[in-house]
Amino acid sequence: MTYLRKVGAIVWKDVVAELRTKEMFSAMFVFAVLVIVIFTFAFQLRVSGERVREVTPGALWVAFVFAGILGLNRAFVLEKDRGCLEGLLLAPVDHTAIYFGKLASTMIFMLVVEAVTLPVFTAFLGVSLFDPALLLVIVLGTFGFAGVGTILSAMTAQTRAREVLLPILLLPVVAPVLIAAVRATAGILDGLPLSDLAVWLRLLVAFDVIYPAVAFMVFDYVVKE
Amino acid sequence: MTAGAPTVEAIKLTKAFGHHAALRGVDLVLEEGQFLALFGPNGAGKTTLMRIVATLTRPTGGSVRLWGQEVGRAATSLRSNIGLISHDPLLYGDLTAEENLRFFARMYALPANGTRSALDRARIDAVLDQVGLTARRRDPVRTFSRGMVQRLSIARAILHDPRLLLLDEPYTGLDLQAADMLRGFLQDLATTDRTVILTTHSLEQGLEVCDRAAILARGRIAWMGARDDVDLETMKEIYRDVTRAA
Numbered sequence: 001m002t003y004l005r006k007v008g009a010i011v012w013k014d015v016v017a018e019l020r021t022k023e024m025f026s027a028m029f030v031f032a033v034l035v036i037v038i039f040t041f042a043f044q045l046r047v048s049g050e051r052v053r054e055v056t057p058g059a060l061w062v063a064f065v066f067a068g069i070l071g072l073n074r075a076f077v078l079e080k081d082r083g084c085l086e087g088l089l090l091a092p093v094d095h096t097a098i099y100f101g102k103l104a105s106t107m108i109f110m111l112v113v114e115a116v117t118l119p120v121f122t123a124f125l126g127v128s129l130f131d132p133a134l135l136l137v138i139v140l141g142t143f144g145f146a147g148v149g150t151i152l153s154a155m156t157a158q159t160r161a162r163e164v165l166l167p168i169l170l171l172p173v174v175a176p177v178l179i180a181a182v183r184a185t186a187g188i189l190d191g192l193p194l195s196d197l198a199v200w201l202r203l204l205v206a207f208d209v210i211y212p213a214v215a216f217m218v219f220d221y222v223v224k225e
Numbered sequence: 226m227t228a229g230a231p232t233v234e235a236i237k238l239t240k241a242f243g244h245h246a247a248l249r250g251v252d253l254v255l256e257e258g259q260f261l262a263l264f265g266p267n268g269a270g271k272t273t274l275m276r277i278v279a280t281l282t283r284p285t286g287g288s289v290r291l292w293g294q295e296v297g298r299a300a301t302s303l304r305s306n307i308g309l310i311s312h313d314p315l316l317y318g319d320l321t322a323e324e325n326l327r328f329f330a331r332m333y334a335l336p337a338n339g340t341r342s343a344l345d346r347a348r349i350d351a352v353l354d355q356v357g358l359t360a361r362r363r364d365p366v367r368t369f370s371r372g373m374v375q376r377l378s379i380a381r382a383i384l385h386d387p388r389l390l391l392l393d394e395p396y397t398g399l400d401l402q403a404a405d406m407l408r409g410f411l412q413d414l415a416t417t418d419r420t421v422i423l424t425t426h427s428l429e430q431g432l433e434v435c436d437r438a439a440i441l442a443r444g445r446i447a448w449m450g451a452r453d454d455v456d457l458e459t460m461k462e463i464y465r466d467v468t469r470a471a
Contacts, residue, residue, distance in 0.1 A: 002334055009331035017319040020365070083313025087381070089281055090315070091332035092305035224283060 006093045010101025011108070017078070018109065024074050028113045032067040033120055035059070040124045056127045057185035061178055063117065064138075065145065068110050069167050072149040075102055076157035085157075089223060099150060099219040103212065106146040106153075114138055127189065134188045140204040141181030147211035148173050154222050177211075180204045230293025232257050232389055232420040233278060238287035239444075240273050247273040249444035250287065255437070257388075258418040262431030262452075265441035266468055271424040272312070274441065275393045278422065279309045291389065305333060308387035310395050314378040318367035322358055322377050323349060325366060326384055333385040352380040357406065372403025379410060390414065392423045396430060408433070428460050442468045 018024055039059040043052065079085040079102075088098050118129050152170050156162040184200040194201070233255040240248040247270045255261055265271050276282040277289055280300040289296045291303050309315070316325050330345040353359045356376040366374060375395065382390065392411075396404055411434040414421055425431045432438065432452060438460065439449040447467035455463065 005334065006332055009328055012331075013317065013320065013324075013328045016324060017317060020319050078317075082318060083311060083315045084317055086281055086309075086311065086313065087315030087329070088332070090279060090304055090307065090309055091329070092301055092303075092334075093332060094301055224281070 003094065003097055006091070006097045007101045007104065010088070010098060011104045014102070014105035015108065018105075024071050024109055025113065027074075028067040028071050028109065029116055031070055032063045032113055032117045035063040035066060036117070036121055036124050039063070052125050053127055053189055054186075056121075056125055056129075056189060057182045059125070060121060060129070060185060061141070061182050063121070064110070064114055064142065065171075065174070065178065067113055067117075068106075068142070068145055068149060069170065071106060071109050071113075072146075072153040072170070073163055073166055075106055075150065076153045077162065080157050085223065095220045095223060096216050098223070099154070099215055100212075102154070103146055103150045103215075106150055107143060110142050110146060111139070114142065129189075131188055133194055134185060137181055137184045137188060137201070137204070140201070140208055141177055141184075144177035144181075144204060144207040144211060145174055147208060147215065148177075151211075151215035151219060151222060154219065177204065177207045180207070230290070231255060232259070232292060233422070234290040234293075235274075235278070236288050236290075238274070238277065238289060239285045240270070240277060240282065241285045246444055248277075248284070251441070251444070251446055253439070253446060253449075255420055255422065257420055259437050260415050260421040260435045261423070261437045261439060262435035263422055263424045263439050263441055264426070264428060264431060264464060265424070266426075269441045270444040271441050272393055275309070275311070275391050275422065275424060278389075279307055279391055280304055281309075305385065306388040308382035308385070308390045309393070310375075310378050310382045310391070311393045312397060314366075314374045314381075316366050316374065316377055316381060319365060321363050321365055322353065322369075322380075323362040325377065326352065326380060329381050329384055348384065352384050355383075356380045356410075370400075370403075371398045372400050372406070375399055375403055376406060379407070388419060390419055390421045392421065394424055394426070396425060396427065428457060428464060432457055432460060440464055440467050442470075 036059065043055050076085070079088065089095060122129050149170055152166060156165040156169065159165055180200040180203040184197045184204065187197040231254045233253060235251050235253040238248050238251040239246065251274060263271055273282065277284050280296055280303060283297065294303060296303065320328065326349045327345065330349060353362050356379050358373065358376055358380065361369070361373065366377065369377065395407055399407060411423065415434045423431060423435065436452045438452055438455065440447045440463065448463055
């Protein structure tokens with residue numbers, strides 16, 4: 001319980017700071033909307049009508065991933081500012097609590113941005129995205145992305161070229177999650193039953209377990225000199 | 226924790242960053258209630274030693290025991306008895322002074338019973354009052370001056386009433402008023418049974434509060450003695466001699 005309370009304290013701290021500044025949320029939201037606008041106009045040159053449905057899953061996840069990278073870039077940079085990460089490392093708690101706290105707050109920020117972005121997507125592309133199965137895929141995909149992104153964000157925050165390094169390291173590693181999320185999203189938009197998408201959903205769940213488990217094992221080595 | 230064991234015991238402690246050896250075999254014993262002023266030129270290894278004692282950095286060789294327990298093995302439990310004031314304030318600029326302390330109170334789980342919130346508040350009120358920031362408790366830390374940030378940093382470090390307090394160059398960047406406040410705080414500390422390690426470049430500031438003094442030069446303890454055995458002028462001569470020789 002003490003462990004969870006400390007994870008909760010980190011989430012509380014991140015949410016309070018974000019509510020006060022709205023820096024991360026506004027950057028992520030504006031970026032996601034810009035991606036949607038650009039994709040909409042780019043696709044309208046060659047794709048029309050029913051074929052919009054074919055490009056929607058890719059466009060959706062590109063918007064989520066790039067907005068998520070913006071958020072992840074800030075997650076541990078804020079902790080490095082004024083030496084705050086050391087303040088966390090000094091606390092009498094297993095250091096993995098920091099990882100799970102940051103993972104939870106990244107999830108919250110990404111899900112809020114995604115929830116606000118979905119209606120914009122629907123309006124621009126004319127494809128309804130309010131399907132409970134699709135929401136499940138979004139949650140699973142976001143968790144896998146944030147799971148590996150949080151540990152890589154902790155690693156790259158200690159480097160000078162962090163803004164460049166994070167996407168370079170993250171995108172290849174997160175590729176299986178993205179492929180599974182895009183394929184599952186496409187299947188749902190095509191009206192396939194969930195049983196037909198089981199392989200992609202299982203892959204998402206597997207990476208949702210594997211990435212945090214690996215991070216749990218290595219986080220202490222990542223954040224400590 | 227082992228009864229009767231020294232608060233800090235470093236044995237042949239080494240730390241290397243690549244090819245650069247920051248510490249080259251530091252031996253140090255500090256008993257409960259002792260106040261050590263650790264002097265040394267830039268790059269002597271003072272901050273590295275403090276970070277290892279604070280459990281923030283792993284040593285390359287040798288060992289550190291706190292209250293008889295190896296730091297590497299029991300770091301999580303030992304940290305509840307360590308307070309650190311470092312070059313950085315370790316505070317969140319977007320949170321208010323009170324929110325910062327509330328967050329750290331939660332991280333230190335003060336105290337572990339059902340009345341936590343009320344006692345957290347009482348403790349936060351007490352330390353804010355102690356550092357003279359009660360009137361600014363609801364202001365974001367980013368609006369504070371350097372001196373106020375350092376006062377809040379002190380409040381954060383003593384919030385959980387640690388038995389070992391590590392102060393790494395706490396006077397850096399402070400104006401006269403803030404330095405006076407810090408001096409008063411350190412003089413109060415010297416009368417308690419807390420164990421304190423203070424690193425500073427200023428022999429005057431260190432000697433006026435400590436009961437033990439040491440000089441770290443090029444990663445080694447070059448001199449160590451009791452405060453009562455040296456006056457300021459003698460200490461200056463020793464400092465010049467050992468840092469030149471090192």
